[in-house]
Amino acid sequence: MLQMVNSERTLVNALTILSTSIAVLVSTGFLMWNAGDVTIEASLVPTAMFSSGWHHCRSPTSARIRKLLVVAMTQGQKHVVLRSFGIVEISYESYLSIVKSSYSAFSILY
Numbered sequence: 001m002l003q004m005v006n007s008e009r010t011l012v013n014a015l016t017i018l019s020t021s022i023a024v025l026v027s028t029g030f031l032m033w034n035a036g037d038v039t040i041e042a043s044l045v046p047t048a049m050f051s052s053g054w055h056h057c058r059s060p061t062s063a064r065i066r067k068l069l070v071v072a073m074t075q076g077q078k079h080v081v082l083r084s085f086g087i088v089e090i091s092y093e094s095y096l097s098i099v100k101s102s103y104s105a106f107s108i109l110y
Helices: 002-006 011-050 062-076 092-109
Strands: 082-084 088-090
Touching: 011 062, 011 082, 011 088, 011 092, 088 092
Parallel strands: none
Antiparallel strands: 082 088
């Protein structure tokens, strides 16, 4: 955006900046597409474990398995957060906020 504001307003400059912006948004969108699938599938794991029929096992050796499944279901209920470089949270909401803030800054500067 800063490059577009400071450069000449010619068609070639506008096309290069536009193509770069589209490439960044599309690549980030593909990342969010996959990250969204991971977070949705991770949220379904505890329900799938509970529905597996683990509570019907009554043998003495299955007591240990039942305890492990209860712990796994408890851990699986925690919200999955993907982070980029351990700092930036990667989610659909963060992607939308990046797109909205960049558009807002562009509309103010240009």
